[in-house]
Each structure stands twice: as structure tokens, then as C-alpha cells.
Amino acid sequence: MRGGRRIAAVTDASFDLAAGECLALVGESGCGKSVLASALLGLLPANAESAGAALLADGTDLLAADERLLARTVRGRRVGLVPQSPAAHLTPVRTVRSQLEEAVRELTPTPRKRLRAGAEAAAGRAAFPADRLDRYPHELSGGLAQRAATALALIGDAPLLLADEPTTGLDRALVDRTADELRRTVDEGRALLMITHDLAAAARIADRVAVMYAGRIVEIADATRFFGEPGPRHPYARGLLNALPERSFRPIPGMPPELGDLPAGCAFAARCDRPDVLCGTQPRFDGRAACHHAHAKDPSRA
Template sequence: MRGGRHVAAVTDASFDLAAGECLALVGESGCGKSVLASALLGLLPANAATAGAALLPGGTDLATADERLLARTVRGRRIGLVPQSPAAHLTPVRTVRSQLEETVRELTQRPRRELRAAGEVAAARASFPAGHLDRHPHQLSGGLAQRAATALALIGDAPLLLADEPTIGLDRALVDRTADELRRTVDEGRALLLITHDLAAAARIADRVAVMYAGRIVEIADAAGFFGEPGPRHPYARGLLDALPERSFRPIPGMPPELGDLPAGCAFAARCDRADDRCGSQPRFDGRVACHHAYAEDSSRA
């Protein structure tokens, strides 16, 4: 709820994620990506409401789990989180080293004599420099804080890793290094939900791509076909790729609609050069794409 009215921040989001797979969730700011991540971990504001199911292997439903269950058995143990705002997740009065060692002790039950070395190994996995381990969060740059949060998320080797903008604030070399470390966790058999604006990072490590617009998933595709041939089917997804400097460098015209004032039909119609009368109704997501024009090219080639 916002300003006394209900806002549907995420609607009809449906996807699966297998062990050993990375799904990249992409889209412009404000489309609902981080809200979805917060919902999965029970971190929404108290006035938020959810419906539906989010099932972990074994049947645990994240949508209905209470705080006690989430805090004791899910967060850190079954789902590792790389947060979008790492400073809010780091304890300000404790050094990075002490936070890493405490997390190692809590999640792995290592003896005290092994904590220092294990904390340094955790830092190295996220490219966090050993010379900064004894600093407090306020002494870190945004990029260093992000790497500290990534190191904490990787400690428990949780079977599902949820990374919300894990490369924000990093230079290109560190983006690639962080992406490669996340990919390594996937290749070891973990599942990764990567929420990102960085399409280059997504192309580097994702197996599949889900595109979100105005609170809805509008396309899910294999990464190889999405970034290569035949490319995306949804006009918005094509626009995201065309806006990249290494492609057409052509921005999508207009602005996304406010989530509290969505049109009755396709939310992208006002920005789409293919919009017609059909777009006055909400397109159905068929598991691949939600667009009235998605298969028009297929029909013309038939």
C-alpha cells in the first residue's frame, strides 16, 4: 500500500529455477525486480500483502512461512542473499572480519581456531581485499561494501543464491570477476537468481533470462537465444538490448508507467511502435512471452 491506495508491485510472476542454473531477472528500475526478491525472503514492509506460492525443494512455501522459520532455517542456510543496498545489511559497529567470522561460525559450525582463516577465504571468494578486513562498513567504498556483502552471502554455500544487483558500484574488471565467481557457484550445483541492470553480466553467466516490465514478467528465454539469435520476442526486451552501447545505443522512448496507475491493456503499448487495437487488452503470458505480436514474424514466414 502506498499513500492510502493499493499498488500491485508484482503481478502473476511465475517461473522455476533448477539446481545448477542461473536465471537472470532484468528490467528497468521500478519494474518490481527487487520487490520480488524481498517477497521471497519475507523482507517486505509490514503493510505489504502477498498471494500465491514460492516453493523450495521439500515443500517449504516461502510465501506463507513465518519469520521464525525464515530466520532460523531459510535465510543464509537455504537461500543466500547478496542485497542491493549492502550498507543496510552490514553491522556498522563491527569490522568486516568479525562479521565474516561470526557468519562462518553460525552457518558452518567451524571451531574457533579456524574462523580467522575461513573468514579470509570467504573474503577472497568475493575479491574483497585482505587489507580492508579490519575496517568498519562506513570506511568502505560502495564497491567494497558490495563485495563484503557478497562474501557473507557465499559463506553458507546455500543451495539457492539470490543476488540483487551484485555488481553495482564495481568497475568492469571486478564485475567480470564477481560474475565468474557467481557462475562457479552455479557450476557446483547451486541455483542462482540474478537480479541485474547489467545485461553484459547477465550474458556472461545466465542460462535463462526473465524480463520484467511494470510488475509483470513479459518474456523468459534461453540466454544464448536471447542475447544471440533469434533474439528476444518481446518489443521491450528487444529495446533493452538495442539500448546497449555495443549495439544500436538507441534508448527506449518514453518512461515506464507508474505501478499505481497501470493501463488496462499492455503496459508497454504507449512506448511500442507495434502497438495496435489488440494492445488494449492485457496479453497472456504463455510461459515464453506476453505480447500480442510475439509470433507475427513466425506467421509471416509460414
């Protein structure tokens, strides 16, 4: 709800995610990526509602689960979260070490005398420096807070990991190291939903890519196809890649529409370089792309 109006932040989002697979969810700010992650863990604001189903491998429906079930058996144990705003998820009056030790004690069968070593091992996995473990969250830079939150998320070795912008605030070397650590968890058999603006990080570790625009998934593609040849099917997805400095470095014109004032047809039509009369109707997502012209030849590639 916003101003007494109902606004659909995410609509008809449908995808699967297998063990041992990384799905990168990409798109501009405000398209609904983080709202989707929050819904999966029951972390939406009190005035928000969710519908549909989000099933774990054991049949647990995350959207139907109550707070008691989510808190006691899901968060951290079956679904780990690297939050978008790590400072808000760290306890301000406790050091990073004490928070890591608590997570190790709660989520793993580590003997009490090994808690210190367990916390230091978790910090190492996220490239968090050992000499900063006894600092409080307010004493950390944004990048260090991000790495502390990543360390906490990795401790439980949950079968499903949601990483919401896990490389924010990190330099390129640490982005690569964080991405590689996340990929290692995938290669060990876990599922990873990585929400990111960083297409380079997505290209480094993703098996598939899902593109979200104006609250809807508009394309899902194999990462090799998406980042290589023949490339994305949806014009918005192509625009994201073309905006990269190593590509055309050409921004997508215009701005995304307001979620509370979406057009009747294709939400991307006003920014697309080849709209036509068909775009006045909402395109159906066929499992690959939600575009009336997704399977036509791209004239820019002719």
C-alpha cells in the same frame, strides 16, 4: 499500500529455477525485481502483502513461512542474499572480519581456531581485499561494501542464492570476477536468481533470462537465444538490448507507467513501435512472452 491505495508491485510472477541453473531477472528500475526478491525472503515492508506460493525443493513455502522459520532455517542456510543496498545489511559497529567470522561460525562446521582463515577465504571468493577486513562498513566504498555483502552471502553455500544487483559500484574487471564467482557456485549445483541491470554480466553467466516490466514478467528465454539469434520475442526486451552501447545505443522512448495507474491493456503499448488494436487488451504470458505479436516476424530484422 501507498496513500491508502493498494498497488500491485508484482503480479502473476511465475517461474521455476533448477539446481545448477542461473536465471537473470532484468528490467528497468521500478519494475518490481527487488520487491520480488524481498518477498521471497520475508523482507517486505510491514504494509506490504504477498500471495501465492514460492516453494523450495524441500516443499517449504517462502511466502507462507513465518519470521521465526525464515530467520532460523531459511536465510543464509537455504537461501543466501546479496542485497541491493549492502551498507544497510552490514552491522555498522563491527568490522568486516568479525561479521564474516560470525557467519562462518553460524553457517559452517568450522572449528573456532579456523574462523579467521574461513573469513579470509570468504573474502577472497568475493574479491574483497584482505587488508580491508578490519575496517568498519562506513570506511568502505560502495564497491567494497558490495563485495563484503557478496562474501557474506556465499559463506553458507545455500542451495539457492538471490543476488540483487551484485555488481553495482564495481569496475568492469571486478564485475567479471564477481560474475564468474557466482557462476562457479551455480556450476557446483546451486540455483542462482540474479537481479541485474547489467545485461553484460547476465550474458556472461545466465542460463535463462526473465524480463520484467511494470510488475509483470513479459518474457522468459534461453540466454543463448536472448543474447544471440533470433533474439528476444518481446519488444521491450529487444529495446533493452538495443539500448546497449555495443548494439544500437538507442534508448527506449518514454517512461514506464506508474504501477498505481497502469493501462487496461498492454503496459508497454505507449512505448512500443508497433502497437495496434490488440494491444488495448492485456496480453497473456504463454511461458515465453506476454505480447500479442511476440511470434510475428520483427520488421527490424527483415
